[in-house]
Amino acid sequence: MELRGILHGLTHEYHGKDKPVDYYLQIGEERMPLNEWLGSELSITFLGEKNCIACGRKTNKTFNSGYCYPCFTKLPENDLCIVKPHECHFDLGTCRDESFGETYCMIPHLVYLAVSSDMKVGLTRKHNQLKRWVDQGAIRAIPIAEVPTRRMAGQLEFHLSQYLPDKTNWRKMLKGDVKEIDLLAMRDEVYSHFPDEFKPFQYREDEWVDITYPILESLDKINSKTLDKEEKLGGRLIGVKAQYLIFDNGVFQTRKHAGYQVEITATPSA
Secondary structure, eight states: OOOEEEEEEEEOOOTTTTTTTTEEEEETTEEEEGGTTTSSEEEEEEEEEBOOTTTBBSSSSSSSBOOOOOHHOOOOGHHHHHHHHHOGGGGGOOOOOHHHHHISSSOOOEEEEEESSSEEEEEETOOOOOHHHTTOOSSEEEEEEEEEEHHHHHHHHHHHHSSSSOHHHHHHHHHOOOOOOOOOHHHHHHTTTOOOOGGBBBOOOOOEEEOOOBBBBOOOOOOOOOOOOOTTOOOOOOEEEETTTETEEEEETGGGGTTEEEEEEEEEOO
16 A cells, blocks of 8 residues: 655544554545554655645645644644643634634633543543544543633643643653553542632543553554654554554654655555
8 A cells, every 4th residue: 555645644533442443644635544554564755845734835844743834823723822721812802813712712621631651631622532532642531620611621720730740751651551540539639629610610420431542562662753864764563552653663753744745655564
């Protein structure tokens, strides 16, 4: 199998805890099903050109996973408040795009606990949680609050980050070396740290989500591979997790390379 085009990262479909997530590598308008190529040789060749994933223009350098500099500085999805939602400035009238803010930020959000490298706290739009959890490589997650806006979710997450990490250790996440954690007990402990104004928004469902990833083998050492250093890379595909392709000789972060023109070749293993 061979595909050429602009790399857009991984998409996925969740089918329940007893089945591995189905992963697809997005190349232009085509999707390459990755689960069926596990155990096969997969190569990625950089064709020497980068294009903005928003406007399509050629660019020497991409920003924020695939944007040219003008789109990075102008598009609302690249505003600083996206990564620091507690600093949302929609109410100040300085949002880059008011319609984007109304659609993306001024809607219900969930604050959650997830186990990826360790326990962490995070936030996501309501009904987008599965995508978010898989993209982070979480193996288990549970919502702990539902709030009306992204800014409120960011404020609660920022407050709780005093007691819990809000970042994922990607190397530890890929190794899968995670201790067993009682999510419900941890949730009850975290509730004791809720500010009074957020207590009415506590999410009391006792159901959590377990996520299984398509992984044949584990790596003892995590080596990151990048097309900025190697024109061609790859190896035997032994797993997929979060936004990473896991080869027998290292890992490749697909989203980091969004916008790169590539050629993907998959060859069945002998």
